[in-house]
Amino acid sequence: MKKRFVVLLSLALLVLVNLFVVAETAPKTVTINFANFSSGGDNTKYLEEMRKIFEKTHPSIKVKIETIGYGDYFTVMQTRIAGGNVPDAFELNYENFATYAKKGTLLPLDELITKGKFDTVVINENALHAFKANNLQYGLPFSFSNVILIYNKELFDKAGIAYPTSGWTWDDQLEAAKNIRALGNNVFGMFQPIQFHEFYKVVKQNNGSLFNEDMTKFTVNSPENVETLQFIVDRVRKYNVMPTEAQLAGMGDWELFKAGRLGMIITGSWAFPDFIRDCDFEWDIAIEPGKVRKATHFFANGLVLSKNTKNTEAAFEWIKFLSSSREAANIRVDAGWELPAVTYPEVIERYKRQTPPTNREVVFASLEYLVTPPVIEQFAEMADIMGKYLAQARDGVMTSEQALKEAQKELEQKIKLK
Amino acid sequence: MFYKKSQKITTIILFLLPSLLGLLLFSLIPIGSSLYLSLSEWDVIGGQPQFIKLENYSNILKSEEFWRVLKNTSYFITLYIPLILIVSVTVGMLLNFKYKGIAIYRTLFFIPVLTSWVAGALIWRWVLSPEYGVVNALLGYIGIKGPGWLYDKTWAMPGIVLASIWKDTGFFGLIMLAGLQGIDSTYYEAAEIDGASNWEKFRKITLPLLSPTIFFVTVISIINSFQLFPQVMVMVLERNFAPTHVFVERIYLYAFKYYKMGYATAFSWLLFLMIFIVTMLQLKLQKRWVNYDT
Numbered sequence: 008m009k010k011r012f013v014v015l016l017s018l019a020l021l022v023l024v025n026l027f028v029v030a031e032t033a034p035k036t037v038t039i040n041f042a043n044f045s046s047g048g049d050n051t052k053y054l055e056e057m058r059k060i061f062e063k064t065h066p067s068i069k070v071k072i073e074t075i076g077y078g079d080y081f082t083v084m085q086t087r088i089a090g091g092n093v094p095d096a097f098e099l100n101y102e103n104f105a106t107y108a109k110k111g112t113l114l115p116l117d118e119l120i121t122k123g124k125f126d127t128v129v130i131n132e133n134a135l136h137a138f139k140a141n142n143l144q145y146g147l148p149f150s151f152s153n154v155i156l157i158y159n160k161e162l163f164d165k166a167g168i169a170y171p172t173s174g175w176t177w178d179d180q181l182e183a184a185k186n187i188r189a190l191g192n193n194v195f196g197m198f199q200p201i202q203f204h205e206f207y208k209v210v211k212q213n214n215g216s217l218f219n220e221d222m223t224k225f226t227v228n229s230p231e232n233v234e235t236l237q238f239i240v241d242r243v244r245k246y247n248v249m250p251t252e253a254q255l256a257g258m259g260d261w262e263l264f265k266a267g268r269l270g271m272i273i274t275g276s277w278a279f280p281d282f283i284r285d286c287d288f289e290w291d292i293a294i295e296p297g298k299v300r301k302a303t304h305f306f307a308n309g310l311v312l313s314k315n316t317k318n319t320e321a322a323f324e325w326i327k328f329l330s331s332s333r334e335a336a337n338i339r340v341d342a343g344w345e346l347p348a349v350t351y352p353e354v355i356e357r358y359k360r361q362t363p364p365t366n367r368e369v370v371f372a373s374l375e376y377l378v379t380p381p382v383i384e385q386f387a388e389m390a391d392i393m394g395k396y397l398a399q400a401r402d403g404v405m406t407s408e409q410a411l412k413e414a415q416k417e418l419e420q421k422i423k424l425k
Numbered sequence: 426m427f428y429k430k431s432q433k434i435t436t437i438i439l440f441l442l443p444s445l446l447g448l449l450l451f452s453l454i455p456i457g458s459s460l461y462l463s464l465s466e467w468d469v470i471g472g473q474p475q476f477i478k479l480e481n482y483s484n485i486l487k488s489e490e491f492w493r494v495l496k497n498t499s500y501f502i503t504l505y506i507p508l509i510l511i512v513s514v515t516v517g518m519l520l521n522f523k524y525k526g527i528a529i530y531r532t533l534f535f536i537p538v539l540t541s542w543v544a545g546a547l548i549w550r551w552v553l554s555p556e557y558g559v560v561n562a563l564l565g566y567i568g569i570k571g572p573g574w575l576y577d578k579t580w581a582m583p584g585i586v587l588a589s590i591w592k593d594t595g596f597f598g599l600i601m602l603a604g605l606q607g608i609d610s611t612y613y614e615a616a617e618i619d620g621a622s623n624w625e626k627f628r629k630i631t632l633p634l635l636s637p638t639i640f641f642v643t644v645i646s647i648i649n650s651f652q653l654f655p656q657v658m659v660m661v662l663e664r665n666f667a668p669t670h671v672f673v674e675r676i677y678l679y680a681f682k683y684y685k686m687g688y689a690t691a692f693s694w695l696l697f698l699m700i701f702i703v704t705m706l707q708l709k710l711q712k713r714w715v716n717y718d719t
Binding site: 081082084085086088089106107110111112251252253254256257258385387388391394395398399402404 | 468469470471472550551554555556557558573576577578664665666667678681682683684685
């Protein structure tokens with residue numbers, strides 16, 4: 008009887024010890040939830056590839072990816088946050104990043120960066136800086152893209168004029184556009200959307216700005232800005248080198264370019280895969296022309312952690328991997344899925360070697376002149392107010408001066424700056 | 426089987442519970458909380474709502490935007506209601522004739538109703554395109570230079586009205602058809618014997634006896650007009666075109682794009698109030714023209 012008891016006890020002990028040992032050698036796996044919009048459509052498979060590599064190198068972390076279309080993404084995130092059901096890590100575009108960070112829904116990453124001895128030098132400095140708010144690092148860049156001048160070489164040849172160079176000014180561009188417009192009734196010289204997302208950059212090319220130095224006041228209707236708006240409106244209404252809304256009639260600017268009816272288009276580097284697939288003529292790129300100085304767009308999508316995540320470290324590992332690993336960067340470059348915001352020379356070389364466009368270093372050269380979108384809490388509302396008045400000027404309903412004066416008035420009324 | 430009264434009540438409640446719960450969870454509670462939200466300031470993602478009493482309402486009523494939106498909606502209603510009534514009565518009468526293949530025609534008219542607004546509105550964007558659109562091409566044949574439609578501040582709303590008529594004719598036409606079929610044919614026979622003309626028959630028999638249906642269609646379509654949204658959303662929203670700003674479109678923007686949920690819910694309560702008042706007025710006024718004798 009006693010013997011049997013001892014045997015049983017030792018067996019029980021053995022099982023217990025085994026349990027402990029097993030528990031120690033195979034640490035518990037954690038699952039983190041990740042929501043994103045930028046892999047929507049064709050790019051989901053590349054994000055899957057990244058996840059597979061990550062889970063192989065981080066066996067204790069499982070990632071559950073949720074891809075939501077861009078159109079619904081922010082509505083879904085809003086509802087999730089309100090309902091307390093936020094993914095551990097998620098993607099935000101630059102404009103919404105500011106709103107989320109300032110409303111205190113995100114986890115600052117500074118401590119994780121120093122504790123994990125993460126050397127951020129592998130990340131493009133501008134892109135990293137973009138995801139700072141209130142002097143804290145709230146996000147890591149997922150990808151970046153910028154805006155360049157893309158031109159149709161054949162139309163330039165037909166018009167018998169020289170291709171754009173990176174030294175071009177607004178006037179050079181206008182002259183070329185007039186020559187191309189002269190090629191036919193259905194051919195337009197150039198396209199650059201007249202809307203808020205272009206305007207805050209274009210005013211900088213003329214030494215203007217929509218805000219005063221410390222962003223406490225709007226300076227929308229300054230003489231420089233009025234001059235700038237007049238210049239870009241003249242392209243449409245006076246010289247008609249750019250189509251009016253009615254002439255465009257619902258056709259997208261990309262479609263117009265791809266149809267070979269547009270000499271120059273100011274648009275993002277994210278157009279490359281599309282243009283490579285659809286353009287049956289030769290095209291190349293140059294740095295966007297300026298007036299007094301150059302200013303170019305910079306867009307980035309960022310990766311952030313929820314303030315309430317319980318898997319802080321695992322989630323941080325994942326966004327660090329997506330943002331800065333060679334593996335993820337190479338997958339991106341090979342897929343032509345925007346640009347990884349990393350500084351590895353071989354990755355950048357790999358990107359530049361792809362053609363068209365031949366002149367890919369323009370994408371990096373443009374970074375020298377970058378301006379970032381003005382980050383304020385009521386960003387979307389401000390953009391819509393500005394957009395409304397810019398459209399009035401574009402469509403000839405108001406003069407440039409009137410439009411900016413009215414915009415200034417409404418912005419002062421509705422938008423609180425710090 | 427005999428139940429005690431209390432048992433019977435329990436049974437009734439149990440049977441009603443699923444739909445009562447649904448009503449409570451998905452209608453009554455949301456309505457109540459939206460009323461509370463409309464009295465507070467809430468950005469959805471940054472914490473709890475702050476109670477601010479009637480501030481949202483007074484800000485909305487003081488804003489130029491509210492009155493502009495009201496003006497745009499009224500413009501839509503004055504164009505849309507007479508047109509939809511005339512068109513749907515006409516279509517109802519045409520479909521009431523008995524000729525070969527009538528079922529096919531009825532189906533054809535009903536197809537737009539079944540089409541999703543998004544698909545329909547995308548097609549209408551092309552139909553109304555100033556340069557490449559069908560409408561302006563047809564106008565061109567008879568020597569009229571068509572307007573800019575959705576790109577023109579006067580013509581954008583008429584363009585949206587056209588698309589809405591296309592979409593709704595089938596539905597309201599069908600309701601009119603049902604109304605017409607409810608009219609006893611002996612009235613017409615008697616009128617014919619008395620030598621009434623077609624116009625007189627229409628004027629003295631069809632219209633009065635159809636008036637309850639017309640009234641129903643008017644009420645429903647005015648409510649729909651206040652809630653005008655998908656066509657605007659697809660046809661013009663991306664261009665943020667001031668002449669086409671309407672109520673639901675504003676509510677959507679404030680709630681989901683500008684992070685101002687309180688302001689947006691106050692906007693929707695005002696919309697509710699307006700619809701309520703207009704419908705009440707219609708109910709009062711119907712005594713003067715709606716005829717319920719058959």
